[in-house]
Amino acid sequence: MKEQLEAIRSQALTSIAAAQDAAALEALRVQYLGKKGELTAVLKQMGKLSPEERPVMGQLANEVRSAVESAVESQSAVLAQKAMAQKLEDETLDVTIPGKKAAIGHKHPMYTVLDEIKEIFINMGFEIMDGPEIEQSDYNFTKLNTPDDHPAREWSDTFYLDEESRTLLRTQTSPMQIRAMEEHGVPIRMISPGRVYRKDEVDATHSPMFHQIEGLVVDKGITMADLKGTLNAVIREIYGPDTVTRFRPHHFPFTEPSCEVDIQCHKCGGVGCPTCKGEGWIEVLGAGMVHPKVLRGCGVDPDVYSGYAFGMGLERLAMGQFKISDLRLIFENDIRFLEQF
Numbered sequence: 001m002k003e004q005l006e007a008i009r010s011q012a013l014t015s016i017a018a019a020q021d022a023a024a025l026e027a028l029r030v031q032y033l034g035k036k037g038e039l040t041a042v043l044k045q046m047g048k049l050s051p052e053e054r055p056v057m058g059q060l061a062n063e064v065r066s067a068v069e070s071a072v073e074s075q076s077a078v079l080a081q082k083a084m085a086q087k088l089e090d091e092t093l094d095v096t097i098p099g100k101k102a103a104i105g106h107k108h109p110m111y112t113v114l115d116e117i118k119e120i121f122i123n124m125g126f127e128i129m130d131g132p133e134i135e136q137s138d139y140n141f142t143k144l145n146t147p148d149d150h151p152a153r154e155w156s157d158t159f160y161l162d163e164e165s166r167t168l169l170r171t172q173t174s175p176m177q178i179r180a181m182e183e184h185g186v187p188i189r190m191i192s193p194g195r196v197y198r199k200d201e202v203d204a205t206h207s208p209m210f211h212q213i214e215g216l217v218v219d220k221g222i223t224m225a226d227l228k229g230t231l232n233a234v235i236r237e238i239y240g241p242d243t244v245t246r247f248r249p250h251h252f253p254f255t256e257p258s259c260e261v262d263i264q265c266h267k268c269g270g271v272g273c274p275t276c277k278g279e280g281w282i283e284v285l286g287a288g289m290v291h292p293k294v295l296r297g298c299g300v301d302p303d304v305y306s307g308y309a310f311g312m313g314l315e316r317l318a319m320g321q322f323k324i325s326d327l328r329l330i331f332e333n334d335i336r337f338l339e340q341f
């Protein structure tokens with residue numbers, strides 16, 4: 001029995017020390033120490049021993065058991081450490097590898113120009129106002145003194161949203177003149193940028209959706225001189241201090257008198273070139289003194305108050321500033337185009 005016990009000890013210790021993983025180690029523990037294990041099998045034969053031999057063998061058996069137990073324990077610790085080392089190695093992070101650059105976009109060129117213009121007007125004491133793109137034809141046309149038979153009201157020109165032609169996609173930002181006066185009263189000094197819609201075919205200079213900036217100033221004693229002075233100052237901020245302007249008579253239903261404002265072509269100095277289409281001048285906005293009928297319709301007494309209004313196209317401004325030759329480029333949002341700005 002002594003030889004048996006010694007054999008178990010040496011075999012067990014060797015194979016336990018060689019166990020490569022937790023499962024193999026557990027199998028060995030069961031093989032030697034389990035209820036049906038080798039050590040148990042030997043101990044079952046203790047009854048056959050003489051009374052003198054029994055305590056000696058009993059002590060040896062206990063020694064073998066605790067030797068095997070502590071071998072299992074220490075191998076288990078070795079394996080755990082190995083596993084941890086492996087895990088650390090597998091999960092190694094090289095903090096010196098350059099990171100992935102987050103792709104951050106930038107402002108669309110048209111909004112760069114819009115923000116510049118807003119800044120100019122804010123510095124002159126104007127408020128920025130926002131208004132609906134779905135508009136009543138009352139606001140888009142009637143309250144702006146537009147006659148019932150005006151061609152702009154045609155279904156062929158305007159996107160109506162109902163059969164009765166009451167609701168539409170605004171064709172201009174001018175209805176914001178009415179909304180501003182109705183909501184805020186006078187005196188008022190505001191600009192209102194936003195999208196407008198017209199039934200135009202897409203080409204290099206037309207789009208069914210584009211942007212305008214409306215402006216309105218109403219107070220006591222406002223004259224055409226204020227209109228000219230302010231718009232000249234704004235235009236020189238945008239196009240440069242030496243810009244030459246021209247105020248040309250025109251007609252708009254909601255202003256009287258009305259004008260269109262041109263700048264002398266900065267490319268050719270007024271001689272005529274492809275940029276100004278040989279004209280020498282480039283139209284930049286429409287303006288005029290707010291029609292007394294429009295003021296009255298908003299509850300403003302035209303004998304006490306007067307004002308001016310103006311409207312300009314944002315795309316044309318951006319195209320001039322960034323030398324963009326085709327309007328479609330502004331809306332196609334091709335990243336290769338936008339990345340240039």
Ligand code: DAH
Nearest residue numbers: 172174286287288309310311
């Ligand atoms: N709404 C006009 C248009 O779309 C532009 C305009 C002209 C606006 C004269 C004005 C103005 O406020 O006074 O053609």
